[in-house]
Amino acid sequence: MANLRRILLTFNNSQQSIILGRIVDKKNLYSYLFPWNIYTTILPQAGIVFSPSALEYMTNDACFGWLSPRATERALIRCSNLMNIQLIDPIDKEGKHLFDPNSLKDLIESKESKTSKKTNGTLHCCSDQAVSFGGLNYRNHRILDFVTNRIKVFGC
Structure with a gap:
């Protein structure tokens, strides 16, 4: 929660229409054959943050494509382009994304498997922020917030 508050404080203007989330370009064979289609998507499993004004614009009747759950990502991109809402994929100073689509369980398991092999490369897990x-x-998010803010680890 503190990291989200820190990011939101960088956007001082409350009237600014922004959407924060993980934005990905999905390139495949069709993207080269049909270049006029939209192949940029936002990953809902990573989490999405709407500003109040962006949420008002998204409920406008001019936005379409919300009926198909498969097309929600593309509908969000199209509607944001139509309503001039700024899409932002925040990254930290190290270039790591702040919205991670992987679950904590997957991240911990992948880190354990990489450390057991004793690789000397750096682990690309996730951002500290x-x-x-x-x-x-919501419940697990509150537990994670409590653990990261209250529990101190000494030594390593």
């Missing part, structure tokens, strides 16, 4: 993880419900 991460805002959201995939598959994290």
Whole structure:
């Protein structure tokens, strides 16, 4: 929660229409054959933050494509382009994304498997200032917030 507050304070203007989330370009064979389609999507499993004015614009009748759950990502991109809402994929100083689509369980398991192999490369896990993880419900998010703010680890 503190990391999200820190990011939101960088956007001082409350009237600014922004959407924060993980934005990905999905390139495949069709993207080269049909270049006029939109292949940029936003990952809802990583979490999405709407400003109040962006949420008002998204409820406008001019936005379409919300009926198909498969097309929600594209509908969000199209509606934001139509309503001039700024899409932002925040990253930290190290270039790591603050909205991570992987769940904490997957991140911990992948880190354990990499450390057991004793690789000398750096682990690309996640940002120290991460805002959201995939598959994290409200209860687990509150527990994670408590652990990161209250529990101190000494030594390593």
